[in-house]
Amino acid sequence: xxxxxxxxxxxxxxxxxxxxxxxxxxxxxxxxxxxxxxxxxxxxxxxxxxxxxxxxxxxxxxxxxxxxxxxxxxxxxxxxxxxxxxxxxxxxxxxxxxxxxxxxxxxxxxxxxxxxxxxxxxxxxxxxxxxxxxxxxxxxxxxxxxxxxxxxxxxxxxxxxxxxxxxxxxxxxxxxxxxxxxxxxxxxxxxxxxxxxxxxxxxxxxxxxxxxxxxxxxxxxxxxxxxxxxxxxxxxxxxxxxxxxxxxxxxxxxxxxxxxxxxxxxxxxxxxxxxxxxxxxxxxxxxxxxxxxxxxxxxxxxxxxxxxxxxxxxxxxxxxxxxxxxxxxxxxxxxxxxxxxxxxxxxxxxxxxxxxxxxxxxxxxxxxxxxxxxxxxxxxxxxxxxxxxxxxxxxxxxxxxxxxxxxxxxxxxxxxxxxxxxxxxxxxxxxxxxxxxxxxxxxxxxxxxxxxxxxxxxxxxxxxxxxxxxxxxxxxxxxxxxxxxxxxx
Amino acid sequence: xxxxxxxxxxxxxxxxxxxxxxxxxxxxxxxxxxxxxxxxxxxxxxxxxxxxxxxxxxxxxxxxxxxxxxxxxxxxxxxxxxxxxxxxxxxxxxxxxxxxxxxxxxxxxxxxxxxxxxxxxxxxxxxxxxxxxxxxxxxxxxxxxxxxxxxxxxxxxxxxxxxxxxxxxxxxxxxxxxxxxxxxxxxxxxxxxxxxxxxxxxxxxxxxxxxxxxxxxxxxxxxxxxxxxxxxxxxxxxxxxxxxxxxxxxxxxxxxxxxxxxxxxxxxxxxxxxxxxxxxxxxxxxxxxxxxxxxxxxxxxxxxxxxxxxxxxxxxxxxxxxxxxxxxxxxxxxxxxxxxxxxxxxxxxxxxxxxxxxxxxxxxxxxxxxxxxxxxxxxxxxxxxxxxxxxxxxxxxxxxxxxxxxxxxxxxxxxxxxxxxxxxxxxxxxxxxxxxxxxxxxxxxxxxxxxxxxxxxxxxxxxxxxxxxxxxxxxxxxxxxxxxxxxxx
Numbered sequence: 001x002x003x004x005x006x007x008x009x010x011x012x013x014x015x016x017x018x019x020x021x022x023x024x025x026x027x028x029x030x031x032x033x034x035x036x037x038x039x040x041x042x043x044x045x046x047x048x049x050x051x052x053x054x055x056x057x058x059x060x061x062x063x064x065x066x067x068x069x070x071x072x073x074x075x076x077x078x079x080x081x082x083x084x085x086x087x088x089x090x091x092x093x094x095x096x097x098x099x100x101x102x103x104x105x106x107x108x109x110x111x112x113x114x115x116x117x118x119x120x121x122x123x124x125x126x127x128x129x130x131x132x133x134x135x136x137x138x139x140x141x142x143x144x145x146x147x148x149x150x151x152x153x154x155x156x157x158x159x160x161x162x163x164x165x166x167x168x169x170x171x172x173x174x175x176x177x178x179x180x181x182x183x184x185x186x187x188x189x190x191x192x193x194x195x196x197x198x199x200x201x202x203x204x205x206x207x208x209x210x211x212x213x214x215x216x217x218x219x220x221x222x223x224x225x226x227x228x229x230x231x232x233x234x235x236x237x238x239x240x241x242x243x244x245x246x247x248x249x250x251x252x253x254x255x256x257x258x259x260x261x262x263x264x265x266x267x268x269x270x271x272x273x274x275x276x277x278x279x280x281x282x283x284x285x286x287x288x289x290x291x292x293x294x295x296x297x298x299x300x301x302x303x304x305x306x307x308x309x310x311x312x313x314x315x316x317x318x319x320x321x322x323x324x325x326x327x328x329x330x331x332x333x334x335x336x337x338x339x340x341x342x343x344x345x346x347x348x349x350x351x352x353x354x355x356x357x358x359x360x361x362x363x364x365x366x367x368x369x370x371x372x373x374x375x376x377x378x379x380x381x382x383x384x385x386x387x388x389x390x391x392x393x394x395x396x397x398x399x400x401x402x403x404x405x406x407x408x409x410x411x412x413x414x415x416x417x418x419x420x421x422x423x424x425x426x427x428x429x430x431x432x433x434x435x436x437x438x439x440x441x442x443x444x445x446x447x448x449x450x451x452x453x454x455x456x457x458x459x460x461x462x463x464x465x466x467x468x469x470x471x472x473x474x475x476x477x478x479x480x481x482x483x484x485x486x487x488x489x
Numbered sequence: 490x491x492x493x494x495x496x497x498x499x500x501x502x503x504x505x506x507x508x509x510x511x512x513x514x515x516x517x518x519x520x521x522x523x524x525x526x527x528x529x530x531x532x533x534x535x536x537x538x539x540x541x542x543x544x545x546x547x548x549x550x551x552x553x554x555x556x557x558x559x560x561x562x563x564x565x566x567x568x569x570x571x572x573x574x575x576x577x578x579x580x581x582x583x584x585x586x587x588x589x590x591x592x593x594x595x596x597x598x599x600x601x602x603x604x605x606x607x608x609x610x611x612x613x614x615x616x617x618x619x620x621x622x623x624x625x626x627x628x629x630x631x632x633x634x635x636x637x638x639x640x641x642x643x644x645x646x647x648x649x650x651x652x653x654x655x656x657x658x659x660x661x662x663x664x665x666x667x668x669x670x671x672x673x674x675x676x677x678x679x680x681x682x683x684x685x686x687x688x689x690x691x692x693x694x695x696x697x698x699x700x701x702x703x704x705x706x707x708x709x710x711x712x713x714x715x716x717x718x719x720x721x722x723x724x725x726x727x728x729x730x731x732x733x734x735x736x737x738x739x740x741x742x743x744x745x746x747x748x749x750x751x752x753x754x755x756x757x758x759x760x761x762x763x764x765x766x767x768x769x770x771x772x773x774x775x776x777x778x779x780x781x782x783x784x785x786x787x788x789x790x791x792x793x794x795x796x797x798x799x800x801x802x803x804x805x806x807x808x809x810x811x812x813x814x815x816x817x818x819x820x821x822x823x824x825x826x827x828x829x830x831x832x833x834x835x836x837x838x839x840x841x842x843x844x845x846x847x848x849x850x851x852x853x854x855x856x857x858x859x860x861x862x863x864x865x866x867x868x869x870x871x872x873x874x875x876x877x878x879x880x881x882x883x884x885x886x887x888x889x890x891x892x893x894x895x896x897x898x899x900x901x902x903x904x905x906x907x908x909x910x911x912x913x914x915x916x917x918x919x920x921x922x923x924x925x926x927x928x929x930x931x932x933x934x935x936x937x938x939x940x941x942x943x944x945x946x947x948x949x950x951x952x953x954x955x956x957x958x959x960x961x962x963x964x965x966x967x968x969x970x971x972x973x974x975x976x977x978x
Contacts, residue, residue, distance in 0.1 A: 003522035007496055014499060022693035023711030033492035204511030222512030
């Protein structure tokens with residue numbers, strides 16, 4: 001089963017990084033065939049029986065329970081619904097792409113309405129306690145509920161909006177130099193070297209380019225990342241690489257004992273993955289990208305090498321100026337261009353809207369208005385058209401409802417993990433100051449990575465940090481960071 | 490089934506071109522799992538029944554007959570033998586690599602003895618008429634027998650050895666400039682452009698680098714080639730690319746009607762391929778590489794561009810000198826370095842030895858002596874050690890017995906096809922002279938490529954050329970070519 005999921009991952013990786021355009025249709029058929037085989041295998045009574053038998057073996061009990069839970073969830077979803085969702089996805093993505101190009105929400109609305117309807121049906125089939133959204137959220141973040149998100153989001157929004165207003169009262173940092181010409185070959189070298197500095201093992205990995213950066217693995221032995229290089233923008237490829245490196249360190253750090261097991265498999269999602277959930281995965285990409293890669297200590301140490309690599313572009317820029325530039329806060333209409341502080345506001349907006357769509361409190365027709373009102377309230381921005389508003393993300397057209405919360409949950413967890421690491425490693429500050437990332441990486445490996453999917457996110461978090469989801473470390477981090485950067489005190 | 494074979498091809502392509510070294514073991518397991526699934530599917534009674542039912546439908550009769558033949562052959566091979574062969578392969582390849590490095594045939598002999606034994610058993614299981622070798626040969630070249638090879642080889646050997654002696658009496662051409670420094674990036678550009686000039690469609694293909702060049706496809710929509718670039722040798726990457734381009738044109742030219750069918754599948758070999766056989770495939774790689782790519786007309790037209798690309802390296806070299814250099818005849822100990830004339834002598838040596846091994850007329854212990862004697866007789870060379878002799882090729886350690894003849898059969902067919910094309914296209918010479926390769930490619934597509942595997946090689950050959958395997962066009966071509974190049978008349 002895990003081999004088949006690794007094959008699906010390879011078919012996907014190749015399609016996004018190497019495949020010539022002509023291969024698209026036959027590749028979709030290959031993916032469909034292997035998915036169907038993997039699904040049939042999971043639903044084979046022999047698979048369930050093997051899992052039932054393994055429950056008695058303490059060494060296999062967790063894997064067996066996970067396998068049974070996944071199989072039972074798969075059984076609850078009617079074959080016809082699975083088929084219609086798969087079919088609708090390709091149609092809806094095409095409709096979305098066209099609607100976005102023409103900024104014509106009405107053209108996408110019928111497909112989106114059907115997609116919401118099918119996801120409601122999916123939620124009903126999967127089952128839930130309080131709210132149908134919880135059933136979908138659980139596909140990405142097992143154990144998390146919308147009810148738990150409400151107070152968390154309220155706390156974050158109050159904090160973020162207040163901090164944003166304080167930041168906006170200050171002068172903006174200089175950032176012009178990030179938009180100078182940075183040749184692709186040099187950027188590639190920079191990205192590779194930065195990933196290796198964090199401990200990304202290239203004997204078990206590689207870096208490619210793709211339109212949308214991602215990390216994907218075929219067992220811990222082969223964990224690949226991509227980035228997107230723009231010659232007129234330095235930060236994109238570099239921080240994108242650090243982000244994917246965080247994901248990759250997680251996958252490369254999974255215990256070899258879990259290789260090719262259920263505990264390196266997302267049976268319900270039909271892909272091979274070592275990490276416990278989308279949120280825990282995102283906590284690691286954010287931790288390495290933002291907490292380390294955008295820190296003062298990181299640039300105090302690494303800026304001279306960057307300047308030496310790009311002497312013409314950065315000759316007139318100091319390390320402090322560079323550090324401020326890559327941490328600029330600037331409210332933007334577009335989520336993927338958002339800075340660390342405003343990003344959560346983008347996410348919370350989406351989560352609340354999609355939860356209301358699934359719950360029936362919001363109709364698709366009312367979506368643009370609700371979107372625009374929230375953007376104005378939180379970010380102070382007027383949305384000029386739906387292309388830069390409600391139509392900007394691919395998620396809903398791909399049937400992804402319930403995955404957005406994991407971005408913000410990842411941010412919150414990242415700071416919890418970081419504070420726990422700092423407590424466990426009294427020399428962490430000095431180690432990071434001299435670029436010794438091994439102690440932190442090893443602590444994270446011991447606490448998180450090696451466990452793979454054998455612990456659900458909540459248990460992982462409590463074992464490593466002593467608490468469940470707690471926004472305070474994250475808020476402390478953001479306040480401290482921007483107070484320093486913008487001289488708020 | 491075809492989707493699974495395409496997946497196997499992708500797993501292989503990725504392993505040879507992209508995969509980090511750490512992925513080796515888990516990749517082998519993924520390959521084994523998908524192979525086993527494909528095999529199980531072919532051996533499923535439902536597959537055979539579907540094929541039986543399709544026999545009555547004229548549109549499916551050929552595919553059905555091929556599927557049945559393959560399935561029945563698979564059934565004849567005991568499961569235990571298939572397993573032992575697969576197991577022995579990885580062991581034997583490792584033993585061979587070590588033995589070759591140390592030039593120690595005795596260290597490899599026990600594994601090779603077992604490999605010969607298992608291939609004899611395989612031949613017995615598959616069944617044959619005259620000679621067990623025929624059963625193996627048929628895996629690569631359906632319908633061909635050792636008995637048909639004997640007179641063919643006798644004719645070729647007599648001709649080639651005599652022509653070689655005449656060539657060797659002449660002064661050798663200048664070739665020093667091929668070994669100048671040719672930067673990799675420039676060679677890459679050259680190779681891509683040369684492949685496109687022949688009509689290789691990059692919207693359905695791509696060029697990568699690998700230790701051993703190859704062509705592989707995942708339906709006609711995605712046909713990839715590789716080359717090997719050495720900065721101190723120009724011919725390797727360039728002619729390697731033209732060779733693989735010939736294979737790729739074949740695959741890209743298969744009729745879309747055959748996509749994802751049995752007629753684009755080698756069920757017995759468990760890989761996706763559009764071409765009719767190894768020999769017909771090789772006829773196209775040889776035709777485009779040698780007949781076109783090493784021709785006087787090709788270099789008269791394209792040499793100025795090559796010279797402009799490498800002005801320092803080729804400034805003192807004329808088109809005629811370059812053409813002579815890339816056609817130099819020089820007996821070599823190593824097959825993969827052999828020129829067009831001596832290549833067949835290497836092949837025939839191997840074919841005769843492996844046929845005698847399988848037939849029991851030659852023991853493994855006597856192999857080096859037999860090898861060395863044949864090298865002396867045909868090529869006039871003393872073999873200094875087994876590394877440069879009997880241990881040079883990976884084939885036997887990989888269990889490939891019966892594939893060698895297809896190289897020479899491909900050469901023979903290439904000239905038959907070319908003469909038939911020249912007859913059908915009265916302007917062919919002028920077209921090639923001005924670099925218009927479309928008419929030739931389209932004729933080949935109509936006669937060969939589009940048929941995929943729906944015609945066995947003999948039928949394909951007879952329909953396109955009016956004759957079965959006939960060495961005379963090939964011998965006319967070689968004599969004419971070297972008489973011109975070496976001024977033999």
